[in-house]
Amino acid sequence: LVWVLLLVFYLLLFGEIFEMYNLKVASDRYLTLRGTFITVVFVTLFYVFTPILSPELPQNRIQIGYFVITLITSIIINRFIYIQFIFSPRFLKNILIIADTKQVEKIISINQNKGTNRIIAYVSNKTLESPNLLVYEAFETVNLEQTVKDNYINEIIVSSSSLQFITNTLNTQLIELFEKGMMIRSIDSYIEEVTNRISESQLKQDFYNYFSFSKSHQNNLYLAFRRGFDIFFSLIGIIFFLLLIPFVLIGNVIGNRGKLFYFQKRVGKKGKLFNILKFRTMISNAEENGVEWSKKGDKRITTFGRVLRKTRLDEVPQFLNVLKGEMSLIGPRPERPEFVRMLEAEIPFYAIRHVIKPGLTGWAQVMHPYASTVEDQHKKLMYDLYYIKERNILLDFKIVIKTISTILFFRGT
Template sequence: MPLKKGTHFEISERKILLRIIDIIVAWSCLYVVSRFDFFNYFTFYQSYAINIVVLAFYIFSFGTVFEIYHLRNAESRFTTAKNLLLTTFFTVAFYLFTPILTPQLPENRLQILIFFVVIYISIFIWRIAYIGLIASPRFYKRALLIGDDFDADSIKKELQIFDPNYEVVGYFSQQPQNAEKCIEFDKNNLEKLLEDYKISEIVVTNSFRGVSTELQKLLLPLLQIGYPIKSYSHVYEELTNKVPVQHIGNDFYCYFPFSRNNQNKLYLLFLRSLDITVSTLGLLSASLLLPIVLIGNLVANRGPLFYSQKRIGKNGKAFKIIKLRSMIKNAEIYGAQWATKNDMRITKFGKFLRKTRLDEIPQFINILKGDMSLIGPRPERPEFVKELAKTIPFYEIRHVIKPGVTGWAQVNAKYASSDAETIEKLQYDLYYIKHRSAFIDFRIIVKTLSTVIFFRGQ
């Protein structure tokens, strides 16, 4: 008899739900307001269908840039209010100034204000409802941990950091460690407990190759009635978008089925075309900013404008990276050093260059030369690579593709100034190599734009 599992929404389902309902409530409220005589800027006649589609496109696009579809942000009223305000402002601004695809500018400015207020208020009210209903504990995904030896509280805390709606309810283990915040399940009454606590899935904490005969006998009947059973490594990767190198052992080959796109000639041709196009446009655009950068460098950065440094690229091949100088001269007179948060060697103008990522612009030259790509793991210095490869397993796997100006680790992790932070960035890099695709490339580009807009560079 199938078990009754708790109702929950997957991460992808919640993100799709947010996008769809955002558009539906905005359209619905605009439709209602358009029935009154005082507002006629946005109408729903068939001949204006393109206007309706363009509005949805702008809400999707700017909502992604300003992170209103980031689930942790979506569960905070203050963050939602702030980011939605930016999303609505840019949506309305772009909508007004693309008159070929949208209605002509209204003569009465009150129409613009009504348009703005209706979009903002309608979506914000729905988002408050989302926080109170969908993001509430009644729709949490509840999991049971099963394994021979694990720290239940640590796993519970780690997974909830990345998805607050994922709740580790209980555990079953003969050798439990630190399980004060979880309920111990009795194997003799397991099916009833799973139903009583509305468990959605079972997570096996040790690798499938290491599952004991006793655990196998416990899990097999549940699998046969269609109960979801996953390895902890799989759940970790699914929730965090990182490859859990700390949980990978001699069966490492099970965790690295590299994306087929790494060998897909059409995808690689598309990526190279994107590299050349963006780099060319980037360098042309940067030439307009060059006078400002020159003045800033002359006043607050005194010294050479550019600097080059040896880095490790694809297949371990060294190349010279070009950047705008953001540190004092002779910053490494005593040898290679890790950059740190609030690094005293960074000049005032250098902080601005880093926050806005302007210091990365000369790397477009590296991209045109073929040493780098627009997207990929950040290239490190030979001294650091040699040191890190000795202490961090699988570190050099990141060299199987070209390094990038931006990347999955770059937009998700902090600046690495310690071994722990370097391991975290490696986890993101390996995830990108494993799941590389045009879709994840697009996500990285959007997240990079968000980083630049919010001055999150370091």
């Protein structure tokens, strides 16, 4: 039984790291096969060489080959059957939207490439301008029960801002459907579940009606665990950092002439400034024209610096910041004070992200590419606030797994 549990644990762990369970990957047979093979290789290595808990190595080594073939075959069959079922129309969730056309278009855009949801119909003040195959019903004349029945609707999502369209008659129909067991929820709730970030419409004057801190924010046991977790892994990270220095030094001599490290002011918890430590990845006079964001294909990044960024190795010295308590392993990435001042002026509630320690990695980092514009920063803020609202041990573990995937698949900047 212990052997089976260990095998299942490794399959789940490495399957998540190598994105075998990612729906976007599941729709691509090549990526599914790639994920399966890499997962099986790592599962086999860890399973075979785990002391005590795993079975003894077989005397006939060909049995390991049989084990690998059995794993690959069974996983591939499992994944292809799963793909066939999950993308089958009978297993899709049919959705009806009740909102103005602007919000309907936003939900349609967000819902693209979301394998398990299918928008079938909408109730609005007018038809959409863009061509589509959706069923349209007017607010004034809609018979919700009939529309739900005719279109096999499983869920209704309702605008929480365009309340002028929710007439007493429409509201009565919603209540009747709710009493019959129909799933009904707000658009904000739907966006949060589908995108794993908070809805922008929640950030307004009465934001406290929608946004609150996670219960973990005041959970002393969780906070103590997180600090212990930070200390333990930062010590391991510092050892790795010391071992890495000679190799980075050689790389610097070849393709990154100049200082090995650089310090930079960043904004931490409650707006407190601290010096962040990184391996230098840009030319020495990178900011002779003033402070600016790094962008894709930035010519200021050196040849070796690009390697450090792709592998995230330039961030390794920040384990020292984590050990000092200025940062945590997981949290919103710390920004420079010059950018923070600008973003606070441009984006309402940007300062909320400073209520917790900044992190070496974070939910925004693993869910959104590098931000080089105010618009990108706005999107990343939605992820940061989602983390602050929902953070817990399971979400932290998910971020760690996704960070490993990001590093292994070279998704750094």
